[in-house]
Amino acid sequence: MSNGGPQPASVPNERRGGLWFGTSLTQFLIAELRDFPGRRVAALRLFIVSLIIALVSQTLHVPPLGAIALLICLSYDAYANAGQSLAFGMRQLGYISVTTLISVVTLMFAGNDAWLLLPLSFIILAVALFHARLIAWPTGIALWYSVAVLYGPSTPEQGIYNALWNIPIIGVLAIGSWTVVHLTIKPQDPLKQLKASIAAQLAAVETILSTRLADSGVTLQTQAMPKHTIPDSLGKILVLLANTELLHPSTHQQHDTYLALLLEIDGLRQIAIWLDQTLTPAFRRQPMDQEKLNVYLALQSACAMLRQGVEESRDVSGQIGTLLTDAVLHSYAPQTNPSILTAMWRALQRITGLLHDLHQPDTDVPTLAGETDDDETEGRWFPAWFGYAFWATHADSLQFGIKFSLGAIVCALIVESLGWPAINTAIPTCLVAAQTSLGADYRLSLLRLSGAVVGGLCAYFYVLVFQSQLDTVAGFALATAPFWALAAWISSGSERIAYLGRQLGFSFAMFVLHDFGPVSDLYLPRDRVAGIFLGIIVMGVLDYALWPRRSIVLARHHSIAALHTIAKLTARLPDLGVLLTHTLPLRLSADKDLAAAQDLVVHAILEPDAKLSHKIYERTTLSALIEAAGKLSGLLQIRRRYRLLSGQQFSHFPDELQQYSRAFDKALASELENAALMLQGGQQETWTEVADIHELLKQSYTKHHRIDSLPADLALEWELRFRLDQQIMELVEKIQITARDSVDL
Incomplete structure (x- = not known):
């Protein structure tokens, strides 16, 4: 096997600190235990929970489920x-009720017959894990069931007793106290968070426009540039919207308006960031004429007004409508000359209209029709999970449930x-x-x-130092408080360390x-660690012997799926009406x-x-491909909005230009599909000369719009547009090369 070339610079770091994410243990702990408000x-x-x-x-002497209740509340x-707290609490309370019912019925039906109890428990755990994997939710049902049923299969009466205590202890004490505390101690209104997120994105665009004005000597008072959001930030904002609709039911009636607004603002931010990153120092030094300067001033002022309107919950559509008049735009960019600034102008107008609709609660907003597979579901009277296609699609989740439920049963037998x-x-x-x-x-x-x-x-330290000196509940609380605080602090860190807490x-x-009372069973910590070690060994063996899910293989599958999805973003949309439902x-x-x-990959x-060495190189190349695919996805969305x-x-363009444009889109999609095919281990299909097609398209654009005779500012707009295509082609080529290298080992 060949590693395909020299190793990247990041490889030594990976070798040195894989367990600590490329850092030393000290650096990892400093980063993960840092303090912030x-x-x-x-x-x-x-x-407090x-x-x-x-x-x-300690005071009510409940069954020994307090530790499990504490683990649950620390895990949320x-x-x-x-x-989010309210939704999570309600959902988990429903799950705990279902688990209690299943546990009690199982123990009553098969508690005295081990030959029936264990196979039945295997099926129940497998279904619970399959369901959890399917909906991407914690494996709570399987955990609670195992505690009630498998902790003491030889004593079903005690199991029923523990199962019946699940609701008051785990449901009320853990989930209830967790929910109440979150709704009491500095509760965060998701609507305010949603508005703050929208305002931050508008502030980012505002700052970029102000920086561009500063290139021409116009100095404005601006805020600090917010950090660019991570790739899934739009998904997180949509989760905020869902939480808002739960706490503020009136917003549910404007769901489609909010969706369109969030997508428009995200698209505007993407265009602004791309423009800021693409403009070279030479471009920035070029003076702007007054017409272009007026457009930038109007865009910057509109962003500032929109941001203030969002922060103060005011409708500023009237002011912005006066500011963003088409006369100002067309004095710089005529309707026959497309431009990046025109795209930003129209985006701000659309955002203004959507924000205006949000301030009109009585307005009937038409429901956006989604893309549905009516042909597939029409005439089918049975649920999807009755069909073979459902199980074939989710075979990995089914294997996941079978494997880990089998591990739990094996450990119970041991x-x-x-x-x-x-x-x-x-x-x-x-x-x-x-996992x-x-x-x-x-x-x-x-x-x-x-x-x-x-x-x-920590438990041994507590017994040796504190327990003999404190014999009241108040003393118990005082002595154990530092340990609860330590666990809470670590648990509130990132997922890289939270589970340790x-x-x-x-x-x-x-x-x-x-x-109840002082601890005398000093063997408990030892046995608990021994049990965990046993579970790790059993699952380590099963992970290798039964459907091993290698991380790099799964990463490759997700990358292939992403490339197939990104290939669809190359298509030209017929009109703005399908932008939301398609994009x-x-x-x-x-x-x-x-x-x-x-x-x-991590x-x-x-x-x-x-x-x-070849595994290190495979991870490095796949990481590079994932990064390039993320950038390409953003650029294709920018091009689509442009x-x-x-x-x-487009319908007024010459037939030749339309033909080249469609051919270019088809070639990009074909190259991405080829990259996905290579990443899957298949043979690349016919190589398409994307650059040649783009050159013909560029010549056609130049001829139709007479770009060579345009003023410098408008010619620069076309240069930016062609630069966008060039960046897309470079990323597609990089993805293809990286895909070939990642499998050519």
């Missing part, structure tokens, strides 16, 4: 806004055969380790084991909340696949044979 609030919430559970467990998003119930933590370990890939399984298993060891040491808190709680699903799908692929570092908003009249 938002984290203080999040950690305070988790600390932990203290509530600990005090209730400490940064959740009010709407625990019972050894007669060592204290190591039953092996059972939930198999379910907790149920997207082998590398993710290993990373979470390491965090789980590390957290259990640190939590056990959850396991630290769980291990400590398993020790101090195991029974938004493609944008979200591509972003989701690319983000998943990048995460999987997880691949922990897998066996990850340090082999075509619709810049004033182009």
Whole structure:
């Protein structure tokens, strides 16, 4: 095998610190434990919930489910806004009720027959895990079921007792206190967060326009440039919208308007950032005539007004309508000459109209028709999951459920055969380790084991130093508070370290909340770590023996899916009416696949044979492909918006120009499909000379619009437009080369 060339500079860093994401342990801890205001609030919430559970467990002498309740509350998003907290709490309460019912019925029906209980539990766990994977939701049902049924399969009466306590302890104490605390301590209104997000994107565009004006000597008061958002930021904003609709039902009636608004603002921000990055110093030094300067001033003022209107919840459409008059635009760019500034102008007008509609609650907003597969569903009377196609599509999720439920059953058999119930933590370990890939399984298993060891040491320290000196509930709260605070602080960090904090808190709680009063069972931390180690070993063997899900393979599959989706963005849309229904699903799908692929590449570092040179090169090339695909997706969206908003009249173009334009789009899509085919291990189809087609298209544009005779400013607009195509072609070529290199090993 050949690695295909010299290794990139990033490879040594990967070799040095794969476990700590390319850094040393000290750098990792400094970055992950750093202090910032938002984290203080999040950690305070988790600390209060932990203290509530600990005090209730000690004062009311509830069954030993307090530790599980604490683990659950530490596992939820400490940064959740009010709407997200309410939705999460309601959904989890419903799941816990379903789990309780299933657990009790199972124990009543098969509790006395081990030969029936274990196969039935295997099926229930597999279905629960399949469902969790299908909806991308935590594996709560499987975990709660395993605690109630598999922790003591030889004592079904005790299992029923524990299952019936699930609702008051886990449901009310954990989920209820978590929800109440989040709705009480600095609750964050998702509507305010949504407005702040919209205002931040408008501020970004405003700052870019102000910078461009500064190139011509016009100095305006501007805000600091906000950081460019991550690829899935639009998806996160849409989640904010969903949370807003839950907390403010009136916004649900304007759902389509909000969707169109968010897509328009995101598109405007993309164009502005691209323009700022593309303009070279030589371009910036060129003086602007007064007409172009007037357009920039109007755009910058409109952005500032819109931002202020959003922040203050005011309708500023009247002011902006007076400001963005077509006479100002057409004095610079006639209707026959498409331009980037025209696209931004039209986008701001559309944003203004949508914001105006939001301030008119009585206005009937037409529902946007989505793209549906009516032909596929028409005449089908049975659910989709009755058909073979459904299971073939979700075969990976089915294998996921079978494999990890089998691990839990195997661990239950080992625990019972050894007669060592204290190591039953092996059972939930198999379910907790149920992650997207082998590398993710290993990373979470390491965090789980590390957290259990640190939590056990904290428990021993508590017994040796504090327990003998404090014999009241107040003393118990005071003595354990530092440990709850430590667990809460680590749990409120990023996902790279948060699970360690959850396991630290769980291990400590398993020790101090195991029974009422002082702790005397000093073997508990040891047995808990032994159980976790057993679960990791069992799942490690099963991961290799049964449908191993290698991270790099899954990353490649997600990359292939993203390329197929991005290829669809090359198509020219007929009109603005289908921009939302066609572009938004493609944008979200591509972003989701690319983000998943990048995460999987990071997880691949922990897998066996990850340090082999060709594996390192494969990860490096795939990372480069994912990065290029993300940039290409953004550029294709910019080009799509340019075509619709810049004033182009495609139907009025000469037939030759239309033919070249369609051929260019088809060639780009074909090249991306070829790249996906190569990434899949197939043979590349016929090579299309994209550059030659684009050169013909460019000549046709030049001839039709007489670009050679245009004033300098308008000629610059066309130079920018052709530069956009050139960047797209360069990225497509890079993706093809990288795809070929990643499999040519």
